Amino acid sequence: MGYAQRKVANTASKLAHVSSSHLRALPPKHSLLPAGKAAPPAVFDAQAWAASQPPPRSTLAAFAHRIGLGKVVPSVDVIEQACTHPSFVHLHNQQHPDQPLPATNASLATLGNSLLGLFATEFVNSSYPHLPTRVMKAAVSAHVGPTTCANLAREMGVTPILRWHRTPANLTQGAVLHIDALASVPRALTALVYQYRSLRSARRFVEKFFFSREVDLRSMMKFRDPKQTLLATVQKFGRERPISRLLKETGRLSNSPVFVVGIFSGADKLGEGFGSSLKMAEYRAAEDSLLRLYLTRQPPHLLQLPTSTFPDAPGNVFEATGAESAYSPVSLGDSEVLYGSAGRAGVRTPGARSRAAEAEDDLEDYVL
Known part of the structure; x- marks a missing residue:
C-alpha cells in the first residue's frame, strides 16, 4: 500500500x-433550504x-x-x-x-x-x-x-x-x-x-x-558504564569481585578477529560477550551479566499478586464478601544499584573515582 x-x-x-438505517430523519430539517428563501439561514x-x-x-x-x-x-x-x-x-x-x-x-x-x-x-x-x-x-x-x-x-x-x-x-x-x-x-x-x-x-x-502482549525489556535498559555498574552490583549482593576471562578467540592477527570474554564471580559465570576487540567483548559481557540479573523472571506458576487476597465476589472491594485466597509474599529484590546517584547529568560524585579505578583494574584482568 x-x-x-x-x-x-x-x-x-x-x-x-x-x-442511515437507524436515523429517523435523513437529511435533517435544518439542512434543507426553507421554502421561499434563496439561501439557508446557516451553513450545514x-x-x-x-x-x-x-x-x-x-x-x-x-x-x-x-x-x-x-x-x-x-x-x-x-x-x-x-x-x-x-x-x-x-x-x-x-x-x-x-x-x-x-x-x-x-x-x-x-x-x-x-x-x-x-x-x-x-x-x-x-x-x-x-x-x-x-x-x-x-x-x-x-x-x-x-x-x-x-x-x-x-x-x-x-x-x-x-x-x-x-x-x-x-x-x-x-x-x-x-x-x-x-x-x-x-x-x-x-x-x-x-x-x-x-x-x-x-x-x-x-x-x-494487556499482559498477553510481549514487551521487550532489554531495549529499556541502558548502562553508561556496565563494568562499574556490575562491580557495584556484585558488592551490593556480597559476592566476590568480578574477573574477566578470555574464553575463545579466532583471527587475532587478521583484520576481523573475534573474542569471547566471560565474567566470573568466584566459580560462577555471570555472563559472556563477544566483539572484535577485548574491550568490546568485555563491555558486552558486563552488560549481559547485568541483564541476566535484572531480567530474572519469576516462574508463572509461582507468581502471586497482592490483589489475589480479595474475594472473587460481585461488588467493589469494600462491599464484596467471600472467601479470600491465600497469599504468601515473595522475597523483595533490590531495585536500585549503588552507582549513578549523581542524577541525570551523569557527573560522578566525589570519591567515586577510586571505585571506578578499582573496577578498571579488576575487570581488565584477563586469564588466557
Missing part, C-alpha cells in the same frame, strides 16, 4: 461512521452532524459481545457511555442544544486508569523482582500506557462507535487528539468490569487484553 492509500485509509478511520456541517449522531444499538451490542462483555454490562447504554469522550459534550451542545447532555466516560476512565496502573505495577514488580525503578516505570507504561490503550482500542474496533470532538489546546488544558479519545475507552471498559463484577474479574480482563 502506497503513501497516498495509507493516508486515505488513516483519515477515513478517524471519521464518524453513521448508518455534514461531518459535525454525523459525528453527533449516536451509534446503532446493534453495533454497540456486537462490540460488547466481541470483547466478552455482553453478559457483564446490563445494557448497551453503558457501552455507549464508555465510548463517549468528555470532549463530545461541546459538539453535542452545538448540534442538539435542546437535548440533555450525554453520559461520558470521564469518571470511568479515571477509575480504569488507576486499576490499570495497580495491576500493571504489581504484575511487573512480582514478575521481575530485581528490575530497576526507572525500567519498571517504563515497563508499566509499555503495558498500559496511552499508546498501548489506543492501539488496543483500534484492535477492538472502537473507531466506528467512538464519540469525541477534536479540541485545541488552551490555557487550562491540552489539546484533545484522536489517540487521547481512543485511550479512554479501554480504561472505561476496565472500570465497567470492576463495577459490575469484581476486582479479580477486572484483573483477568486486563491480563487477557
Whole structure:
C-alpha cells in the first residue's frame, strides 16, 4: 500500500461512521433550504452532524459481545457511555442544544486508569523482582500506557462507535487528539468490569487484553558504564569481585578477529560477550551479566499478586464478601544499584573515582 492509500485509509478511520438505517430523519430539517428563501439561514456541517449522531444499538451490542462483555454490562447504554469522550459534550451542545447532555466516560476512565496502573505495577514488580525503578516505570507504561490503550482500542474496533470532538489546546488544558479519545475507552471498559463484577474479574480482563502482549525489556535498559555498574552490583549482593576471562578467540592477527570474554564471580559465570576487540567483548559481557540479573523472571506458576487476597465476589472491594485466597509474599529484590546517584547529568560524585579505578583494574584482568 502506497503513501497516498495509507493516508486515505488513516483519515477515513478517524471519521464518524453513521448508518442511515437507524436515523429517523435523513437529511435533517435544518439542512434543507426553507421554502421561499434563496439561501439557508446557516451553513450545514455534514461531518459535525454525523459525528453527533449516536451509534446503532446493534453495533454497540456486537462490540460488547466481541470483547466478552455482553453478559457483564446490563445494557448497551453503558457501552455507549464508555465510548463517549468528555470532549463530545461541546459538539453535542452545538448540534442538539435542546437535548440533555450525554453520559461520558470521564469518571470511568479515571477509575480504569488507576486499576490499570495497580495491576500493571504489581504484575511487573512480582514478575521481575530485581528490575530497576526507572525500567519498571517504563515497563508499566509499555503495558498500559496511552499508546498501548489506543492501539488496543483500534484492535477492538472502537473507531466506528467512538464519540469525541477534536479540541485545541488552551490555557487550562491540552489539546484533545484522536489517540487521547481512543485511550479512554479501554480504561472505561476496565472500570465497567470492576463495577459490575469484581476486582479479580477486572484483573483477568486486563491480563487477557494487556499482559498477553510481549514487551521487550532489554531495549529499556541502558548502562553508561556496565563494568562499574556490575562491580557495584556484585558488592551490593556480597559476592566476590568480578574477573574477566578470555574464553575463545579466532583471527587475532587478521583484520576481523573475534573474542569471547566471560565474567566470573568466584566459580560462577555471570555472563559472556563477544566483539572484535577485548574491550568490546568485555563491555558486552558486563552488560549481559547485568541483564541476566535484572531480567530474572519469576516462574508463572509461582507468581502471586497482592490483589489475589480479595474475594472473587460481585461488588467493589469494600462491599464484596467471600472467601479470600491465600497469599504468601515473595522475597523483595533490590531495585536500585549503588552507582549513578549523581542524577541525570551523569557527573560522578566525589570519591567515586577510586571505585571506578578499582573496577578498571579488576575487570581488565584477563586469564588466557
